[in-house]
Amino acid sequence: MKIDRRGFLKIGGLGILGVAVKPVIDVVSKAKLAEASSKKGVLVEKRLAMVVNLKNCKEGCTDCIAACHGVHNVPDIANPKDEVKWIWTESYENAFPDQEHRFIGGGMKGSPAILLCNHCDNPSCVRVCPTKATFKREDGIVMMDYHRCIGCRFCMAACPYGSRSFNWRDPRPFIKKVNPEFPTRTKGVVEKCNFCEERLAKGLIPACVESCKNKALVFGNVEDPNSEVREILRSNYTIRRKPGLGTGPQIYYIV
Amino acid sequence: MNNRGMIIAGIIIFLCLITFPIWYNVVGGKAAYTPELKIVSKEKQCVESTKYMRSQHMQLLNDWRNSVVREDKRTYTALDGKKYDMSLSNTCLNCHSNKADFCDKCHNYLEVTPTCWNCHVVPEENKL
Ligand code: SF4
Ligand code: SF4
Numbered sequence: 001m002k003i004d005r006r007g008f009l010k011i012g013g014l015g016i017l018g019v020a021v022k023p024v025i026d027v028v029s030k031a032k033l034a035e036a037s038s039k040k041g042v043l044v045e046k047r048l049a050m051v052v053n054l055k056n057c058k059e060g061c062t063d064c065i066a067a068c069h070g071v072h073n074v075p076d077i078a079n080p081k082d083e084v085k086w087i088w089t090e091s092y093e094n095a096f097p098d099q100e101h102r103f104i105g106g107g108m109k110g111s112p113a114i115l116l117c118n119h120c121d122n123p124s125c126v127r128v129c130p131t132k133a134t135f136k137r138e139d140g141i142v143m144m145d146y147h148r149c150i151g152c153r154f155c156m157a158a159c160p161y162g163s164r165s166f167n168w169r170d171p172r173p174f175i176k177k178v179n180p181e182f183p184t185r186t187k188g189v190v191e192k193c194n195f196c197e198e199r200l201a202k203g204l205i206p207a208c209v210e211s212c213k214n215k216a217l218v219f220g221n222v223e224d225p226n227s228e229v230r231e232i233l234r235s236n237y238t239i240r241r242k243p244g245l246g247t248g249p250q251i252y253y254i255v
Numbered sequence: 256m257n258n259r260g261m262i263i264a265g266i267i268i269f270l271c272l273i274t275f276p277i278w279y280n281v282v283g284g285k286a287a288y289t290p291e292l293k294i295v296s297k298e299k300q301c302v303e304s305t306k307y308m309r310s311q312h313m314q315l316l317n318d319w320r321n322s323v324v325r326e327d328k329r330t331y332t333a334l335d336g337k338k339y340d341m342s343l344s345n346t347c348l349n350c351h352s353n354k355a356d357f358c359d360k361c362h363n364y365l366e367v368t369p370t371c372w373n374c375h376v377v378p379e380e381n382k383l
Binding site: 073135137143145146147178179180181182183184185186197201 | 325344345370374376
């Protein structure tokens, strides 16, 4: 076949036009695909969250802490400088500093609140992590990949809730009974609550929720209007910790 | 070339010294030994063929790790279609419960120190 200069330019022009148009076609076809799959109910929204009913929480009870720290091999280091915690208690005033005043009643003043990682919608810890060791899953769980954590502790500085602990020392000697099914951590990594993602994968509810005899903890999908958490959020007035910071915490409290 | 004898003798002594580790092992009968692995296992076959596992287990474990931790996908389908839970502590060590005679033998021989055990619990340790 013989191509003259004119023919060559025509074919070249068509080629360039094709390359330019392709992204547009891609977008359109993808949009069609998404539409089709959402119709079949494939794109189900999921957002895991927890409601803590402080009215039901009995003072002095530590069942949820024992259950969580037991299954996750959280070391029990007495020295507060080195301590590691996934779920813990703090007085109401310290837990909700922006909703505190001199005359707080209802038995809340000084009474302990259960605290854990808020699995924020807009987690500042994820924003700052330089290695993506901390990341957010599609179901909202803010996860840690301990294999990737370099121990820079940016995330600890970024988290406004103190949800993260650094392993200043080898945690193994401080674990009373090691659960062989779950790894321990090592010196030099940060750790925090994982919303029991390893239990969820087996169809179990989080260990803390399971262990609470007073039904002070309820866990579920807030995107599902028929879920228990949504029912509780509908029928009760709930607050969150430091919502003004914009992290979108997903642990709701009934006080 | 008056020092020829001295130079050649020097070279020979140098060569002897530099190859010392080699012939020391030959004389000691330790030359080219391969570590003897004790395989204690409930199953006849590992998740993949022995040959593949021997050369690729580190890659396989890396893939398992990324899949479980980052994608929440926990089931591995082997070449023969069998399905396994991707877990070092609960699947691998369930069969290979003798880390000292299995993992360590080779790793020590090759002078590699994987950091897996800093976090993942070795079965014997439960008894402590
Ligand atoms: S509470 Fe802290 S650690 Fe948890 S997701 Fe929010 S910012 Fe991150
Ligand atoms: S300490 Fe680990 S998880 Fe935290 S920001 Fe640094 S690398 Fe990421």
